[in-house]
Amino acid sequence: MSAARKRPAGLSGRAVAYAIALAALATVPYWMPGEYYINVSSQILFYAVFALGLNVLVGYAGLVSLGHAGLLGIAAYATGYMLESGYGHPLAIVAALVIGVASMALYAVLSLRATGIGFIMITLALGEIIWGLCYRWISITNGDNGINLHGRPHPFGFAINTATSFYYTTLVVFLLAMAAVTVFVRSPLGAALMGTRDQPRRMNALGYHVWAIRFWACMFSGLLTAVSGVMFVYYTQFISPQAVDLTASAEVLLMVISGGAGTLLGPVVGAALVVVVKSVVSGFIERWNMLLGAIFVAIVILMPEGLVPGTVRLWRLAWRRLNAQRGAKAEAKP
């Protein structure tokens, strides 16, 4: 009974929390202590889009991809190459998204031959192949030197060349991505995808096309990844094979897992954690890599399910204990 009574309060509490978070995000340029931190916020948001994309596979499809940085790289390189070839920003962005999603289709067809460890190994190999192409296909990628960009787009006369304007653009993209994933997860196709994660054999026996469901999940993941690739390359104004390597793929996977795979907010929190340690804390601690490692170990030990679900669990536990204590006191009084 008590759980049922508390529910409405919990729901409105959630709504309040979302409203506060949204307000905080919308006012970042006003309360952040400087342009540098506004840029860090932009990074968090486009990495969050990347992590949201990977989470569609890792969290909701149960397919761990270790080559996703390669897909981000393809979209980023496509943008850079198109701009370098003299095309305008709109065409470059559209081409990057189309090429990114088309590459994902090929990536999916090759890797969906397997699940579990087989899938991980194929995606790892594909990621390495993409890295190799970026490194060696010099006529397109400029090899180790990478591609430099010159300037950002001006959609509808709105220049995105300052930290603040870029931040707001990223925020809009992030909110759209977040909304898309939220809608997808609640939809029949989303439910079917989670079904194929938990019981693929049963889903097949119920009449679902398990492979096709996984393929469409890959395409959705690929679209989000391509979007974040475009944001990434416009932010850094530079793309080189370093952004495509295995470390980058592992990093985004750690964002998903540390935040909480298969949750909506987990990848966002994970992206914030990794970006903050990498760019802010690294200014104070030279061995920031070790710190990040220690944080991951702590998460795995204390909250193996990830920061978001782990915090929810501990919060509920504390709440229940508090209520139990209150109940005991109330009984002791008379």
Added chain:
Amino acid sequence: MSALTVSSLSKAFGGLRVTNDVNLDVQPGERRLIIGPNGAGKTTLFNLITGELTPDSGSIALFGDDITRVPSRRRPHMGMARTYQIITLFPHDTIVHNVSLALLGLLKLRWNPLIDLKRLSHVTDDARAALDRVGLAHLAERPLAQTSYGERRRVEIAMALAQSPKLLLLDEPFAGLSIDERRDVHQLLLGIPRDVTMVMIEHNMDVALEFAERITLLHFGEVIVEGTRAEVVADPRTREVYLGH
């Protein structure tokens, strides 16, 4: 026209012939029981019928249509549903969500990435109706992880019934149930109308014999005896296989 026709079906795993020239003819509305000792190839036969395994030779027909080469995922759309011996459900979801997935499997809607599943009241209403048939309507919102083994067996049956199958394949629906639960499931199966043809694998002879009109005895992948309840029980080969003398 037969509901299910299995003709000279064979399947071998390496050198082991798990299904050996099996013939089966089940009439519409029939209740067929398949018995046999452990390792007789009963579940393999089910997996061949549902298409989860591909036969080495032979053919399978569902209401006259040859489905030997039809992918297993298409067979539910043709009116075939099954339950599993080892309970195969979605542990993170509620009971009603489990049944909703069974319903969605046959709807075009399953490809929709935009609408909210919770708002599709016709799906949830149908799922509740299916749960009502197995007496679980009052537990619809309960997470599957918080249900008993007997309740899960009934969820399995509810999911199969939700798909309104013409042919229902039940793989040991009484396995692991208490006497009371067994009685409940038995009543439930007796209440299924005759437009559903049922084939059941079962070890539990006392309940199963009451259910079946015709019985097929499998042993080492072969049909040893087939006939009415009385014929099979009276046959000396049944005693030999089951009692060893």
